[in-house]
Amino acid sequence: KAGVTQTPRYLIKTRGQQVTLSCSPISGHRSVSWYQQTPGQGLQFLFEYFSETQRNKGNFPGRFSGRQFSNSRSEMNVSTLELGDSALYLCASSSGLAGGGGETQYFGPGTRLLVL
């Protein structure tokens, strides 16, 4: 079974631009979560989607948004990029069948975003 894939793996943008990152979950998984990893703040939860609906959201500004498609693939978008948005963005998938909580989440390799 193929793992979680994320595209692109690396991205360079400039301040003020917007960016879209993509995540394809493991086949059959319906829950996708996004995390931001930075040296200063560590791993922080952005949001989670289950069956095309946002099920939970972290404490990030509205510039960070996401969506999930009917095939469970998910995208996250960051508008008006700031230098502080430079980070590794990780996506994780789980089956979501247990109603959330405690299921094993499988992480992708991440997209490393550099904002200049």
Next chain:
Amino acid sequence: AQSVTQPDIHITVSEGASLELRCNYSYGATPYLFWYVQSPGQGLQLLLKYFSGDTLVQGIKGFEAEFKRSQSSFNLRKPSVHWSDAAEYFCAVGPRGGTDKLIFGTGTRLQVFP
């Protein structure tokens, strides 16, 4: 507030030595507990998890962790470290039901000397 504390930022051990990585959590009720490992340039891999029952949990790669409710701790152990264990280790907690959201600790970087 919900939080996870990993007090050791960096640990160095010799190959073959035993290892214990500490994790303490603050949560309203006993959450689900996880340990993940991240190698450089990679995503996170689950080592083990605690849901309920036996407080000593066995994981992959020879790792185990013990849940101690009275101490709100979930320490990770390995009896004999291999050079390939060098990586960053994250403890995480997740709520029981309703969401897959995980709260992570700040991580412990493990260095292994031959």
